[in-house]
Amino acid sequence: MKLYNTLTRNVEELKPQNPPAATVYTCGPTVYDYAHVGHWFTYVRWDTLLRTLKASGLEPKWVMNITDVGHLVSDADEGEDKLEKGARREGKTAWEVAKFYTDDFIADMHKLGMLTPDEMPRATEHIKEQIDLIKKLEEKGFTYTISDGVYYDTSKFPQYADFAKLDLEEQQAGARVEVNPEKRNATDFALWKFSPADHQRDMEWDSPWGKGFPGWHIECSAMSMKYLGETLDIHTGGIDHVPVHHTNEIAQSEAATGKRFANLWMHSNHVLINGEKIAKSLGNGIRLQDLIDKGFDPMVLRLHILESHYRSQSKFSWESLEAARNRLHNYQRMADLQFQPAQTDVWIAADQSLGAIQAAMEDDLNTPEALALTSELAGRAEERLISRAEVDAFRLALQKLDDLFGLDLADRQDITEEQKNLIALREEVRGAKDWTRSDELRDALAKQNLGLRDTPHGPIWFRI
């Protein structure tokens, strides 16, 4: 399996350390607000990665964290904690806010048919691990303490700028935020922040350095190492994490262990709405619930996400969502053929397509190519028939497509006996050339959202 590695900026062969095991860590959500479609583009893509790893014979262990403390209003550790800010906004405690949005996120994950990660660790449940890691960094001389917290001295890690190919000096010239003057370097980041003297936080813990809370970056290092070991096979996240969050994760993890933190880094590009990124400041976040309210099945969004490549900047619009809905309908019509095999020698030969589809997925998750092949499969059979002889193989093929895409094609329901009887009755009157009665029956079925097409091998129904 080949994947693009941000570390080397090349597509390379995935080489897990202990195959068939493969460790995957995904930077999860900060649960201070609802997730929007941009988040789902990213998370569905990682879900697709896991599905492809499994389909290729690996046994991945997937960990996705929940950031429920410490993510400050600025990634660069300025400003206040997002959770505390969200709590103030909603008149709740930070704990209540975290639980509410965590539950909402997981509910949406299920609606989108995502695999459940093996672990979804919360930062607040791993304070000890984070403190231990900071202690390790302190012992090795990578930290210093100033008035508001314990910081990582990025100048002690010479490779700091390498991952994101940062030009630290030039970058400072354009900085738009005031840097804490106590920091030794502009890129230094907080490992432990002290609670403010003037008010009590909802979330705070004792530590060797004083009461406070962990910085955002340290949680991912601490929790990934706890569950997956010191060197990850794959680390994934949004493209925005390259210059700060992941750069910092590498700095602190590799300083602590002396080992490579992750062998392969994958980043999902952003999705644009009306040519702009989705951002709080633009107020253009669309939630999964907004789609559902407009009558879209979450699977439509899932298919739409797969229609573009994860490394390219894709676009979201209601028009393209409608196109995805129609495409999904076509796939579902293909899937419904499993209930009505015909006496025909026409073969869909789905297993031939599956090899090519899987190969496309294993080529850096080329989902557009994989879907192109799937669409060809859906439209291949002459008059869209499958033969009785291949119905079992066809069902197996649908299951394999589900394994890769998660579009729920295999798990569909047959029509009712009553509906089958109506179709049979229509065949009878059609045989008698009673076109009026025949069309009445067709209209009656249409009211139950069932369409019919008459083929030389008998009528085939499809859901409208």
Add this chain to the structure above:
RNA sequence: GGCGCCUUGGCGGAGUGGUUACGCAGAGGUCUGCAAAACCUUUUACACCGGUUCAAUUCCGGUAGGCGCCUCCA
């Protein structure tokens, strides 16, 4: 200012030095009792200008426009 990316037919979106991507939508046709589905045809596709080449949408240089990160943020 620094780093990086993009510009493909009505819309979305792959890909390639010479061959139909694919999907959705529109028009015409074949087929059909009528439909439907399928199939066929169709609307001069690769921003612009140079260069390399037998051949460039696909490589190189420039121009124009747009975008992302360096604030929020997947």
